[in-house]
Amino acid sequence: MKTQFIYQLCFVICIGLAMSCSSEDDGDSNDPSDNLITINVAEYPSSGDFIATISSNLEGPLTYSITFETVNQAIILNGNELRVGDFLAFDFETNEELFVTIEISNGSDTEVKEYRINIQNVDDIWAFLSGNTRTAYEDASPGDWVWITESEYNDLANNLASITKSGASDNQLFSNNSVQQVPGDKTYANANGNSMPVDHYFFAFKYYSWSSNAASNRVKLSETSSEESFSSVGEILPEHDDGFNHFVLKGANIKTNSEAYLGLYASLKLGVKDDNSSSYNYGEGNTATLDDWVLGKVLLQQGLSTSVKQWD
Incomplete structure (x- = not known):
């Protein structure tokens, strides 16, 4: 009887640990750093070149704004498009990657998109x-x-x-x-x-x-x-x-x-x-x-x- 109790206790502890680990994993998956959208761009593009279209789950008319970028004016917005601003920021020897955060709003709700732009080295x-x-x-x-x-x-x-x-x-x-x-x-x-x-x-x-x-x-x-x-x-x-x-x-x-x-x-x-x-x-x-x-x-x-x- 005592042996059966010990087995039951171990089973409960294992279930508890599994639930705890699952809860921690769910928390990590919501970390913004795990939700970065990564884009590769060749070094020295031209100013105004297209980088990516910003998608959103929000409904209605949307506005887009840059709330953070590692190099000022490196990225610019054209409606819901990311485009190259200062092309000299896309210098692999200076910046191997650039980060930009976009806030999307329909007036009542907001959504945040984060982008990592990997700069690919060229001659x-x-x-x-x-x-x-x-x-x-x-x-x-x-x-x-x-x-x-x-x-x-x-x-x-x-x-x-x-x-x-x-x-x-x-x-x-x-x-x-x-x-x-x-x-x-x-x-x-x-x-x-x-x-x-x-x-x-x-x-x-x-x-x-x-x-x-x-x-x-x-x-x-x-x-x-x-x-x-x-x-x-x-x-x-x-x-x-x-x-x-x-x-x-x-x-x-x-x-x-x-x-x-x-x-x-x-x-x-x-x-x-x-x-x-x-x-x-x-x-x-x-x-x-x-x-x-x-x-x-x-x-x-x-x-x-x-x-x-x-x-x-």
């Missing part, structure tokens, strides 16, 4: 190219320099993460001083203290060519000084015209080990401007050593680098 350089330059970039091999437009270069400079400009500064490039020519078949480097930081990927370059049909030019870098130990980065630049030319390096994957200095072997004439705060070094031919110098002038050449690899 950031590719994202800011278009048309023929995007095709050329897609078709290029690692180490190839691809000729891009000025606006694309500026987009990369302004929108990629952790960008540094080396060589000539923007103020030096676009000063009111007139462009002058210097001879070709020499290797040049500015000595203005505007160097490339350590642990940076060098991925884009611009310079002013005095000559059309410029070919055989090589972008160079030295991790020693602006006077020696220059070596070529990537392949030969594509043939290009006079004026400012802009290039991006496909598959840049080597970081600088120390402070680095930007250089260029120019097969034909290139441009400089007067600048009392600058000077440049040069050497004959395609060389690693720049023994000569000129005071009071700046070479119109600039590099972009970043501490964060944002491409394939």
Whole structure:
């Protein structure tokens, strides 16, 4: 009899524990974090792009409002649609995911919808190219320099993460001083203290060519000084015209080990401007050593680098 009582007691305790666990599970399932609607969006969409339609169980005319979002104006509403607001918030290197909470109301009842937007990483350089330059970039091999437009270069400079400009500064490039020519078949480097930081990927370059049909030019870098130990980065630049030319390096994957200095072997004439705060070094031919110098002038050449690899 005692044994039967013990069995009955154990059975009651087990039923009680099961009911308790079931009650706790039901409570957890009502946690808002378990009711997130997850959406995948590729990095760098366009402002205004459609993300999702907001559904609701409420009846009658409905109003929709954003009550929370992790980045202000990243998401906007168009009626019952979620759309891209600030497209720069969809930068995988800055925000791998975005959260937004929507309150829906029919005037008497309200409903809350929560969304997690997973940002899918893409090649950031590719994202800011278009048309023929995007095709050329897609078709290029690692180490190839691809000729891009000025606006694309500026987009990369302004929108990629952790960008540094080396060589000539923007103020030096676009000063009111007139462009002058210097001879070709020499290797040049500015000595203005505007160097490339350590642990940076060098991925884009611009310079002013005095000559059309410029070919055989090589972008160079030295991790020693602006006077020696220059070596070529990537392949030969594509043939290009006079004026400012802009290039991006496909598959840049080597970081600088120390402070680095930007250089260029120019097969034909290139441009400089007067600048009392600058000077440049040069050497004959395609060389690693720049023994000569000129005071009071700046070479119109600039590099972009970043501490964060944002491409394939």
